[in-house]
Amino acid sequence: MLPTKAYAVQNETSPLAPFEFHRRAVGDNDILIEILYCGVCHSDIHQARGEWGNSIFPMVPGHEIVGRVAKVGAQVTSFKVDDLAGVGCLVDSCRSCSSCKAGEEQYCQKHISFTYNGTEQDQKTPTQGGYSSQVVVDQKYALQVSKSLDLKAVAPLLCAGITTYSPLKHWKVGPKSRIAILGLGGLGHMGVKFGKAFGAHVTVISTSKSKEADAKRLGADAFLVSTEADAVQKAAESFDLILDTVSAEHDLNSVLSMIKLDGTLVLVGVPPKAPEIHPFSLIPRRRSIAGSMIGGIKETQEMLDFCAENGIVSDIEMIAMKDINTAYARMIKGDVRYRFVIDLKTL
Amino acid sequence: MLPTKAYAVQNETSPLAPFEFHRRAVGDNDILIEILYCGVCHSDIHQARGEWGNSIFPMVPGHEIVGRVAKVGAQVTSFKVDDLAGVGCLVDSCRSCSSCKAGEEQYCQKHISFTYNGTEQDQKTPTQGGYSSQVVVDQKYALQVSKSLDLKAVAPLLCAGITTYSPLKHWKVGPKSRIAILGLGGLGHMGVKFGKAFGAHVTVISTSKSKEADAKRLGADAFLVSTEADAVQKAAESFDLILDTVSAEHDLNSVLSMIKLDGTLVLVGVPPKAPEIHPFSLIPRRRSIAGSMIGGIKETQEMLDFCAENGIVSDIEMIAMKDINTAYARMIKGDVRYRFVIDLKTL
Numbered sequence: 001m002l003p004t005k006a007y008a009v010q011n012e013t014s015p016l017a018p019f020e021f022h023r024r025a026v027g028d029n030d031i032l033i034e035i036l037y038c039g040v041c042h043s044d045i046h047q048a049r050g051e052w053g054n055s056i057f058p059m060v061p062g063h064e065i066v067g068r069v070a071k072v073g074a075q076v077t078s079f080k081v082d083d084l085a086g087v088g089c090l091v092d093s094c095r096s097c098s099s100c101k102a103g104e105e106q107y108c109q110k111h112i113s114f115t116y117n118g119t120e121q122d123q124k125t126p127t128q129g130g131y132s133s134q135v136v137v138d139q140k141y142a143l144q145v146s147k148s149l150d151l152k153a154v155a156p157l158l159c160a161g162i163t164t165y166s167p168l169k170h171w172k173v174g175p176k177s178r179i180a181i182l183g184l185g186g187l188g189h190m191g192v193k194f195g196k197a198f199g200a201h202v203t204v205i206s207t208s209k210s211k212e213a214d215a216k217r218l219g220a221d222a223f224l225v226s227t228e229a230d231a232v233q234k235a236a237e238s239f240d241l242i243l244d245t246v247s248a249e250h251d252l253n254s255v256l257s258m259i260k261l262d263g264t265l266v267l268v269g270v271p272p273k274a275p276e277i278h279p280f281s282l283i284p285r286r287r288s289i290a291g292s293m294i295g296g297i298k299e300t301q302e303m304l305d306f307c308a309e310n311g312i313v314s315d316i317e318m319i320a321m322k323d324i325n326t327a328y329a330r331m332i333k334g335d336v337r338y339r340f341v342i343d344l345k346t347l
Numbered sequence: 348m349l350p351t352k353a354y355a356v357q358n359e360t361s362p363l364a365p366f367e368f369h370r371r372a373v374g375d376n377d378i379l380i381e382i383l384y385c386g387v388c389h390s391d392i393h394q395a396r397g398e399w400g401n402s403i404f405p406m407v408p409g410h411e412i413v414g415r416v417a418k419v420g421a422q423v424t425s426f427k428v429d430d431l432a433g434v435g436c437l438v439d440s441c442r443s444c445s446s447c448k449a450g451e452e453q454y455c456q457k458h459i460s461f462t463y464n465g466t467e468q469d470q471k472t473p474t475q476g477g478y479s480s481q482v483v484v485d486q487k488y489a490l491q492v493s494k495s496l497d498l499k500a501v502a503p504l505l506c507a508g509i510t511t512y513s514p515l516k517h518w519k520v521g522p523k524s525r526i527a528i529l530g531l532g533g534l535g536h537m538g539v540k541f542g543k544a545f546g547a548h549v550t551v552i553s554t555s556k557s558k559e560a561d562a563k564r565l566g567a568d569a570f571l572v573s574t575e576a577d578a579v580q581k582a583a584e585s586f587d588l589i590l591d592t593v594s595a596e597h598d599l600n601s602v603l604s605m606i607k608l609d610g611t612l613v614l615v616g617v618p619p620k621a622p623e624i625h626p627f628s629l630i631p632r633r634r635s636i637a638g639s640m641i642g643g644i645k646e647t648q649e650m651l652d653f654c655a656e657n658g659i660v661s662d663i664e665m666i667a668m669k670d671i672n673t674a675y676a677r678m679i680k681g682d683v684r685y686r687f688v689i690d691l692k693t694l
Contacts, residue, residue: 052627099608107608107632109584170633237456253621261446261454264635267626274600276621279614280399282638285454286517288611289636291629 001025002032005347006060006132007321012050015325019058021128023136030136031079032071033087038130039064039156039314040340042186042247043270045328047117051272056117062130062342063089063115064158066151076139084145086304088158089294091115091127091141103298105141131321133347143301146308153313156186156339157304159294160314164191164243165303166295167266168198171241175199180224180235180242182255184211186314187245187268189338192218193312195243203239205255214337218315226250232258237285245269252289256281264288314339320346348372349379352694353407353479354668359397362672366405368475370483377483378426379418380434385477386411386503386661387687389533389594390617392675394464398619403464409477409689410436410462411505413498423486431492433651435505436641438462438474438488450645452488478671480694490648493655500660503533503686504651506641507661511538511590512650513642514613515545518588522546527571527582527589529602531558533661534592534615536685539565540659542590550586552602561684565662573597579605584632592616599636603628611635661686667693 001022008019026032044061046052065087069079079085093100094110106112113120116129129135145154164187173179177200181191184206195202196219203222204215212223224231235258242259244252247269253276256265267289277289295303307313315338319327327340348369355366373379391408393399412434416426426432440447441457453459460467463476476482492501511534520526524547528538531553542549543566550569551562559570571578582605589606591599594616600623603612614636624636642650654660662685666674674687 104608109608261451261456267629270626270630274623274625277624277636278621279617279638282614282636283617283640284638286637286639289624289629290633291626291631292633293630 002134002136004132004134006128007324007347008058008060008131009048011057012048012055016048016131019060021060023134026071026073026136028073028075029138029140030073031069031076031085031139031142033065033067033085033135033137033142034070035065035067035130035132035134035344037066037152037155038062038342038344039159040324040327040331040342041159042331045331046247046270054117056126059117060128060131061116062132063087064155064160065115065130065135066145066155066158070134078139078144079142084147084151086143086145086154086158087115087130087135087137087141088143088162088300089115091137092121094121104296106294106296131324131342133344141297143297143304145304148308149311149313152318152341152343153316154304154307155341156190156314156316157307158300160186160190160339161307162295162300162303163187163268163292164245165194165306166299167243167268167292168194169299170292171264171266173198173200173241177201177240178238179203180205180239180258182226182242182244183246183269184215184338185245185334186336186339189218189315191243191245192220197306197310197312205242226254237261239263241266243268247271249273250275253278253281256287256289259285259287261285262287264290267291316341318343322346349481349483351479351481353475354671354694355405355407355478356395357405359395359402363395363478366407368407370481373418373420373483375420375422376485376487377420378416378423378432378486378489380412380414380432380482380484380489381417382412382414382477382479382481382691384413384499384502385409385689385691386506387671387674387678387689388506389678392678393594393617401464403473406464407475407478408463409479410434411502411507412462412477412482413492413502413505417481425486425491426489431494431498433490433492433501433505434462434477434482434484434488435490435509435647436462438484439468441468451643453641453643478668478689480691488644490644490651492651495655496658496660499665499688499690500663501651501654502688503537503661503663504654505647507533507537507686508654509642509647509650510534510615510639511592512541512653513646514590514615514639515541516646517639518611518613520545520547520588524548524587525585526550527552527586527605529573529589529591530593530616531562531685532592532681533683533686536565536662538590538592539567544653544657544659552589573601584608586610588613590615594618596620597622600625600628603634603636606632606634608632609634611637614638663688665690669693
């Protein structure tokens, strides 16, 4: 058992505060990662505050983890000491269902061990995340991280990156696609980068005109303010796919109006209240609404390799561990461009 | 101008009553059909009562029309006098957009001329439907009807038939598919017949246990009562596709729970209130909700030919024209197995 320093929440109303707990000992197939950086995801806030109704306390959030391998188990072949390694949203799954066998562990049909606010495969032992000094993880659920990228800015790829990469790949976005990214935050800004890297025409849709310059800087071809009815009307039936990254309440029927015949609205953000979808927003254009959840280990590795080849990382703002509560408050206001990353040396 | 007898509603609160109006003269590309039978669709009620907010009065409903060709224009090559012919939900479209060129006139991007409660391509002249003695239609928008089937029972194929046939084809339902049909009404009973004809395993999901015997008689492999939580739980993640034909309010999140990874809920019914869809009903299984609207002329002809080859027709109950108001009242109670068809000789 490995004593581990961390920041945790004790219940849904408490702030994050120093916390100590034990990681499991390094097993034969495990690696011990000394955590260097951890991204701060909006879902950290939802779960820390019990907003999804499934919170386990005390909770150490964090699933955008990069660090250096400090120890490897006897059977480990994929990593050696001093390698860089990453951990994303899941640290284990059943390994035997059809989803796991297909390398889509995020859709495991038995039990996914989420990186935090979840349980190990025994369905009892709570998992704890990356706002901590170290993590022990099975080599099969750890990712290889290239030395060629800025490591701090790689951390958010483990969730924000794969969450946007996977649906764009799944729905075959390419050079002939006209897509829109709804919301320019941690997820959205990665959506723009991947959309452009795949050759698509990319429009950013935002409530805030103030994000236009940034959208263009990130590579967007066009920008649309979602509260301007004229602009929405003008964009009617113009997108093959809209990737909706917004986790605040918003009208999906207006968003759907901008999607072409046979196009798809893909939800990756989770608003607090279930949106109302009018059947007439779907039926007369055979439109679809789908959801997509992170990605499997194989695809996450593919995404990291793609980023290394194409020089793609997240836009980040570094924070010290003690500033995490302030960071949460700023994120809720949308005041971050575009991902906070904790420097774990400050723990 | 051709004097035409009909039944119409004068406004959203009035009952259907005798009405006389003029059809256009038979143009060079038109055929005049003496209407023999017209099916009664649930959307007739919605529109007659102004429930979709787009009603044009006076309104002659009816878009499940079959009859005999009484006259053909000088340029008509597809029909001759005395042929059987059908008219479905649309009687014209722009003919030049990509949807029209692809034979998917139901998704015309300029202007669809619906068979009633719509306008001709001039976007002014109101269209009137099949609760009438005759109809004049361009040969391109009329369907060939086989003599081998019971003509009365063919009428509902023009809407209920194509509305269920088209999405099952579009989402590639076949011998390996496990599908469910939600709601066993005019649309649903056709969904069962087509699902079985395509080789799928078909479950009927209904609020009413009383429909089980009929579901089995129609060919369903299984039956599930949607209000029995245990049964729904047991069917979790078991269907590749659910075709939702219900136009009453119902919980789609419970329905979605029964869909497999990457499966689709296809809406063809239109409930009065926009349903709430929780993102968590979609995201963790990459499920989709889509809508589908009737079908194009080419596919409608394909469906009618498929029905002729496979002996498929609707289950019907014949009514006289004067009984239409009673029929509406019974339909709202779900008291019809499974489609009323008006015998226009009684007009």
